[in-house]
Amino acid sequence: MSLNELITLLEAEIHCGQDKMDSEISHVCAGDLMSDILMFSQPHALLLTGLVNIQVVRTAEMLDIAAVVFIRGKKPSEEMLELARRKGIPLLTTNKTMYLSCGLLYEAGLKDIPLPAVKTELK
Amino acid sequence: MKENNPSAKNVTLEYPVKGMDFLAAGEASSNIKHTLQLIGFSPEIIRRAAIAAYEAEMNIVIHANEGVLRTVIKPDKIELVAEDTGPGIPDIDLAMKEGYSTAPDHIREMGFGAGMGLPNIKNCADEFIIDSTPGKGTKLRVVIYNQ
Numbered sequence: 226m227s228l229n230e231l232i233t234l235l236e237a238e239i240h241c242g243q244d245k246m247d248s249e250i251s252h253v254c255a256g257d258l259m260s261d262i263l264m265f266s267q268p269h270a271l272l273l274t275g276l277v278n279i280q281v282v283r284t285a286e287m288l289d290i291a292a293v294v295f296i297r298g299k300k301p302s303e304e305m306l307e308l309a310r311r312k313g314i315p316l317l318t319t320n321k322t323m324y325l326s327c328g329l330l331y332e333a334g335l336k337d338i339p340l341p342a343v344k345t346e347l348k
Numbered sequence: 349m350k351e352n353n354p355s356a357k358n359v360t361l362e363y364p365v366k367g368m369d370f371l372a373a374g375e376a377s378s379n380i381k382h383t384l385q386l387i388g389f390s391p392e393i394i395r396r397a398a399i400a401a402y403e404a405e406m407n408i409v410i411h412a413n414e415g416v417l418r419t420v421i422k423p424d425k426i427e428l429v430a431e432d433t434g435p436g437i438p439d440i441d442l443a444m445k446e447g448y449s450t451a452p453d454h455i456r457e458m459g460f461g462a463g464m465g466l467p468n469i470k471n472c473a474d475e476f477i478i479d480s481t482p483g484k485g486t487k488l489r490v491v492i493y494n495q
Contacts, residue, residue, distance in 0.1 A: 287395070341471055
């Protein structure tokens with residue numbers, strides 16, 4: 226699915242990264258705990274979150290996230306927009322809830338990201 | 349910040365990290381990631397190094413007064429060392445458990461302190477050594493092989 230199609234599906238608003246709307250996404254990770262999100266290492270995935278702070282953009286940067294969608298009408302701050310523009314990460318907002326957003330994306334065929342097997346042999 | 353010539357064989361990056369500075373948190377890891385991209389490591393290796401660096405940097409920001417994030421980049425491996433003068437970790441085995449966290453509520457509200465940091469760093473690493481003295485600080489050393 227392209228980001229353009231995602232915007233139609235979630236009736237999302239674009240805050241920055243307009244030039245990236247042709248990017249294709251196939252996987253989604255969702256959550257408000259960035260420490261949990263950092264366990265996912267699938268490049269070019271979509272990040273769906275209700276958390277709004279600069280560390281969301283940092284997390285997206287480290288994971289090579291294709292775009293971030295904030296749920297329930299939450300809007301990024303000016304400093305988040307500035308960082309996201311610098312790093313080329315599109316930020317979007319949907320008025321839909323987390324549950325509905327995830328449901329719509331799942332129904333549209335977007336995939337879950339498998340968690341890596343936890344290493345135990347290292348110390 | 350010290351940075352030597354990227355065209356040389358080994359590149360050493362060193363960044364001071366300040367406790368509780370959440371606006372700057374991630375800047376060091378971002379620079380490390382950018383340098384690895386310039387050198388031309390594979391995206392998978394870069395992602396593992398960036399995640400490990402970022403988790404380690406956030407640990408310093410959350411738990412310590414100050415620390416340093418040092419990276420030695422060689423053609424065959426990336427070494428990350430995070431050293432801080434924080435409170436130290438009394439029980440490292442416990443701290444390595446997924447879900448165990450001593451982070452206060454205001455850190456959790458920021459999306460951190462889920463108790464996944466150290467396990468996630470270990471997951472990204474090929475070598476992982478953590479040394480800590482309560483009351484003195486913590487030193488974490490991680491190596492990621494370029495393979």
